[in-house]
Amino acid sequence: MTDPRFNDPLTRRQLLRRAAVGGTALSLPALLAACGGGGGIEGAGNTGTGAAGTTVKQVLADEMTVSNWPYYIDQNDDATRFPTLEQFTKETGVKVNYLEDINANEEFFGEIQAPLSRGQSIDRDIIVPTAWLAARLLRLGYLQKLDKSAIPNMVNLEDTLKSPSWDPNRDYSLPWQSYITGIGYDPKKVGGELTSVEQLLDPALKGKITMLDSVEDTVGLFLLEMGVDPSGKIDPAAYDEVMAKVQKAVDDGQIRKFTGNDYTGPLAKGDVWASIAWSGDIIILQPDNPNLKFSIPDAGGMTSVDTMVIPTGGDVYTASTFMNFFYDPEIAAKVTAYVNYITPIKGTKEAITKIDPAFAKDPLIFPTPEVLENLYEFNPEAIEDVDNQEKWQAVIGV
Numbered sequence: 001m002t003d004p005r006f007n008d009p010l011t012r013r014q015l016l017r018r019a020a021v022g023g024t025a026l027s028l029p030a031l032l033a034a035c036g037g038g039g040g041i042e043g044a045g046n047t048g049t050g051a052a053g054t055t056v057k058q059v060l061a062d063e064m065t066v067s068n069w070p071y072y073i074d075q076n077d078d079a080t081r082f083p084t085l086e087q088f089t090k091e092t093g094v095k096v097n098y099l100e101d102i103n104a105n106e107e108f109f110g111e112i113q114a115p116l117s118r119g120q121s122i123d124r125d126i127i128v129p130t131a132w133l134a135a136r137l138l139r140l141g142y143l144q145k146l147d148k149s150a151i152p153n154m155v156n157l158e159d160t161l162k163s164p165s166w167d168p169n170r171d172y173s174l175p176w177q178s179y180i181t182g183i184g185y186d187p188k189k190v191g192g193e194l195t196s197v198e199q200l201l202d203p204a205l206k207g208k209i210t211m212l213d214s215v216e217d218t219v220g221l222f223l224l225e226m227g228v229d230p231s232g233k234i235d236p237a238a239y240d241e242v243m244a245k246v247q248k249a250v251d252d253g254q255i256r257k258f259t260g261n262d263y264t265g266p267l268a269k270g271d272v273w274a275s276i277a278w279s280g281d282i283i284i285l286q287p288d289n290p291n292l293k294f295s296i297p298d299a300g301g302m303t304s305v306d307t308m309v310i311p312t313g314g315d316v317y318t319a320s321t322f323m324n325f326f327y328d329p330e331i332a333a334k335v336t337a338y339v340n341y342i343t344p345i346k347g348t349k350e351a352i353t354k355i356d357p358a359f360a361k362d363p364l365i366f367p368t369p370e371v372l373e374n375l376y377e378f379n380p381e382a383i384e385d386v387d388n389q390e391k392w393q394a395v396i397g398v
Helices: 010-019 081-092 105-117 132-140 151-158 197-202 216-224 236-251 261-269 279-283 317-327 327-339 350-353 379-382 386-395
Strands: 046-049 055-058 065-066 095-099 173-185 210-211 255-259 274-277 294-295 300-310
Touching: 055 317, 065 317, 081 095, 081 300, 081 317, 081 327, 105 132, 132 173, 132 210, 132 379, 151 317, 173 216, 173 279, 173 327, 197 216, 197 274, 216 236, 216 261, 216 274, 216 300, 216 327, 216 386, 236 255, 236 386, 255 261, 261 279, 274 279, 279 294, 300 317, 317 327, 327 350, 379 386
Parallel strands: 065 095, 210 255, 210 274
Antiparallel strands: 046 055, 173 274, 173 294, 173 300
16 A cells, blocks of 8 residues: 555656666756856845855856756656746746756766866756765865855754864755665565665575665675774775675675666666665655565664755855755755655754654654664765775776
């Protein structure tokens, strides 16, 4: 029986059909030019002071482009419209070209690195990489400061997310959503409950599992299984042990594929029985495949934050105005009710009860202290370690 909370099942099915095409077919049509556009409505001709004294011309562009992950904003029944984006356009006059073209962090970085390294625009005003990649982009000088004067709703940011080590004053970034990495699976196909990533290596599941191609997700879960805290300094011997374990699974044909967000279609259709997965995806897929479950391994789950940043060439004021709009708890509640991820915005839980009180009780959307205590964020220095990167890329065949 379909869970009544999921009020747009047709949308989910259409998204799954797109996911099932393969590769990065989840993307909307190729890049749309966006950053230009004179005019604007609010604050035309004014200037404001952004982060750290940066002067920004406060004129809204006619259009803007946002690159984000699939399933990461509210959509209508036939997946052709984005209600909150339409509301943003109605209130500001800014048309949003919204691209669902981030499938995996490293893959996306490979697409944007060359122009950014030359100081060129990538025709996006906002991109939403995971925090560790946002930190890399900042270190490389590819990001612009926010115009904080245009983001009064920034006060709604959850206290625990206000000062990451790589951007302690949030001069360059604002969280979009947080997520949990665990195991998505069909108990009927795998023969019961999965509470450990080691169970994915059962020969009975040969060729029927996928793992994420991101080191922080897959390697993080296996390190936790070994009793190693991936948020701290990681012993090279422990890292190499995980490499050997996963490499053996590759050689044995245990792992069908390493994926980005594109694991969702095969998992929903039953072609894949279990995946290292992201929490919100599984919740969204359940109306189409009610058998699917999501578990945080007993040894712990991984977590991180997907983060809005403004790349070189992006319109700072328009992008900052966009961020402010989505930091209104009432707007955040509409997004959260659809995407089923962890909101970074205070007041969302209260606002979402007006949509459906059941959302506020879901521990994967609003985690309890017990859930939070069992989640870990991968040490970003270990992700950026060149030796670690080369070893992992060799295992996943990059």
